Amino acid sequence: MILDACGMATGMGFVAVARVTEGRWLTCASRDQVNFGLTPGDELDVTSTICSEVRACRNSITIPDVDDSEVYRNHPTPRQYGFKSYISVPIIRSDDSIWGTLCAIDPDPQEIGPQAEQLFTIFSRSIARELDRQDELAKGRQKIAEGRASLQTERDTARLREEFIAIVGHDLRNPIAAVTSGLRMIEKRELSPERQAMLVFEMQRALTRASQIITNLMDFARGRLGAGIEVNAPAPVDLAPVFRDVIGEIEQVAGQPVLPSIDLPRALVADPQRLGQLLSNLLGNAVAHGAPNQPITVDIAERDGELVASVTNQGMPIPPEVQASLFQPFSRNESKQKSLQGLGLGLYIASQIALAHGGRIDVSSSAKTGTTFTLRMPAKPA
Missing domain, CATH: 3.30.450.40 (GAF domain)
Structure with missing residues (x-):
């Protein structure tokens, strides 16, 4: 790996x-x-x-x-x-x-x-x-006596490492293979313009997947080495363009329409790059696990002294027992399509970015209302 x-x-x-x-x-x-x-x-x-x-x-x-x-x-x-x-x-x-x-x-x-x-x-x-x-x-x-206390921990570490390597190997090779296959087909120059355009679109999706996997992997490794999620927020910043850019990028690779609503009338103290990454991870999760024929809605606004950003997709609800572990590293619902985050790190990284801003991410899911991930963090104008 x-x-x-x-x-x-x-x-x-x-x-x-x-x-x-x-x-x-x-x-x-x-x-x-x-x-x-x-x-x-x-x-x-x-x-x-x-x-x-x-x-x-x-x-x-x-x-x-x-x-x-x-x-x-x-x-x-x-x-x-x-x-x-x-x-x-x-x-x-x-x-x-x-x-x-x-x-x-x-x-x-x-x-x-x-x-x-x-x-x-x-x-x-x-x-x-x-x-x-x-x-x-x-x-x-x-030291047998001391070793007994740590044996289970070592076994868990070994199991986690094996799972981690297997997941990375699978999820990085897939987008690489998709791009390689697409390039080979294009090199033959026997494809129609429509087929070439479709291949380019699929390769863009694969590269987006690989890029997010690497970004989340680096953040996870940095956190495990004790550095944590770094936040750079020295001054107020207009977050609306940041969120619009992220939504535009995800729309390029999403099969579903994305319906945004952004109401941020003033600049806020926050790390724009990290919050953009947070929204990208939530949207990537919604694209992968949402119903392909139903839109994804994004609602971002300042309410009652908080920045509130929610991403909602339709589809099968997430069982309560699965919700409890969604924000843990390597949490993956194998019955679903693999997420853009691949490693099962996307929601974990998003939750850590929220925590670094003094906020949190909540989830609600039902067959009637769909699945909604909501960021709530203090809205600090200065």
């Missing part, structure tokens, strides 16, 4: 977790789509790698294009291994020791933006935490 996510975020063809010491560079896990030729257990001369420099300086090294880099343009490593783009992030254990790197290369230049660098950093910390956990577990086996 980590290698797939990193490869997708950067476009890199070879991604690896490497054990890097003063004298060795060892492949622990790899994803090779460019025939670089390294599999788990294979080694490189550590002195021939840039990972050795990462280990020495204890900082990430990112090279979108070797030819544009004054430092690495004439470096022997890119020439030796035939790559044009590179990223490597150190895996630093809790005792401050360097264990290795999470790294990637590609024979072509690739754009490596801040979001991709952040994704590598989050995963490198996650790997370090897992290594620490394994060490702690090994020591714990020597």
Whole structure:
């Protein structure tokens, strides 16, 4: 899952977790789509790698294009291994020791933006935490009495990790496969203009799905590492255009019509990007689980000192026992169509964004009125 996510975020063809010491560079896990030729257990001369420099300086090294880099343009490593783009992030254990790197290369230049660098950093910390956990577990086996208390927790963690990896693998591969298949069909140039337009529409939906999966995955990983949901709200902002843009984006990929009503007469103190993400997650959930022939209604207004935003879709009601777990990570109703959030993280992330703004999200669902998710948060004008 980590290698797939990193490869997708950067476009890199070879991604690896490497054990890097003063004298060795060892492949622990790899994803090779460019025939670089390294599999788990294979080694490189550590002195021939840039990972050795990462280990020495204890900082990430990112090279979108070797030819544009004054430092690495004439470096022997890119020439030796035939790559044009590179990223490597150190895996630093809790005792401050360097264990290795999470790294990637590609024979072509690739754009490596801040979001991709952040994704590598989050995963490198996650790997370090897992290594620490394994060490702690090994020591714990020597203390049977203490180990009994933590055994169930470890089992639950292992089960959750397996489910998480399985879900990510399924939900990221599906949109990638859809785009790949569509491009192959378009390349044949035997399709009518109408069929091409339909394929482009389906590929846009797939890319939207993948983008939301990655965004929610990064937010979830950041929260598990203790950072929580970050909110940037230094001053009042007009939220109406933000919400209209989100609704417009979802309308492009939704099969149902979206009927919005927005009444926000003044600017409010809030994080526009995060609230846009919250609305996008609620709308994505409504698109996936709502009746395909019934409209989705969006009602956003300031009422009694609160910002109230509700999203309503028609369709089968959500049973009360399912409602109780909707805002938990990996909550998925498998009897329904998979949501745009895929991982079952969309509603969880939305609830955390509401909480960070001092608000909450409520849900009501019945066969008569449909399913409504409602955000309520303080409306602060200054």
